[in-house]
Ligand code: C2E
Ligand code: CA
């Protein structure tokens with residue numbers, strides 16, 4: 001048994017080794033990718049289901065890996081956060097988002113606010129509002145054309161500090177969206193102090209919403225809460241007509257999800273804008 005245990009140890013060591021080597025490789029590739037500009041944004045429309053019109057979009061980052069193809073953010077964002085590359089990545093995401101907004105304005109398209117996801121660490125920098133203001137000025141864009149998506153978990157970490165930075169962002173005119181709402185541990189008393197403009201109902205509540213169980217009750221409660229707080233309420237991860245109809249009947253008319261469109265490369269998204277996207 002002892003011998004077998006030893007062999008098992010050796011096996012785990014080898015596996016651990018392989019894993020840390022894979023990680024080190026990924027780390028090196030991630031640094032390279034930032035320099036080579038291998039990150040691209042895909043765009044998912046936000047739809048007002050009353051009119052069927054696209055009223056906004058969320059920019060979602062992908063890694064165009066030379067060998068592995070398109071890599072989803074779930075596979076590299078956590079590592080980028082861990083090894084201190086997330087702010088450099090965020091910088092590129094913001095630049096790309098602003099380039100697209102600029103391009104759409106130049107093409108004479110009607111203004112479409114673009115949402116970007118900010119990592120938890122970004123709010124720790126008190127210079128964030130000033131920097132974002134500068135970025136918008138450099139692109140000749142109004143801050144209101146950018147919506148910053150933040151998760152409740154990151155805001156609850158240091159509520160007073162978050163409120164201060166958010167207040168400054170709001171004063172400058174940026175949209176502020178509370179992402180993944182309901183999945184964290186925010187206290188409702190803190191929530192009402194946050195100067196948000198939008199609340200996103202997490203897909204976790206949307207999935208079973210049409211079944212009428214507890215998730216439906218929670219979704220309805222979140223819609224009511226958001227409206228009471230004067231926020232735009234957006235449902236994310238809407239995949240079926242039944243989910244969409246339920247949410248619409250309960251007053252949540254802003255929706256996002258595969259039912260309308262997957263996140264698309266810029267050219268495809270522009271085509272969607274030209275053609276419209278009714279489910
Ligand atoms: P998120 O902000 O909650 O984004 C929504 C995710 O749900 C996206 O996954 C989107 O593709 C997916 N989705 C949209 N509609 C549907 C649907 O109907 N059904 C299902 N099953 N999924 C749907 P994605 O693009 O893989 O992004 C995952 C997460 O990675 C995002 O979650 C966000 O937290 C993070 N992320 C994405 N882009 C960025 C970025 O530029 N910066 C940072 N810091 N994080 C990002
Ligand atoms: Ca988001």
Ligand code: CA
Nearest residue numbers: 179180200236
């Ligand atoms: Ca979300």
Ligand code: CA
Nearest residue numbers: 179180202203
């Ligand atoms: Ca989510």
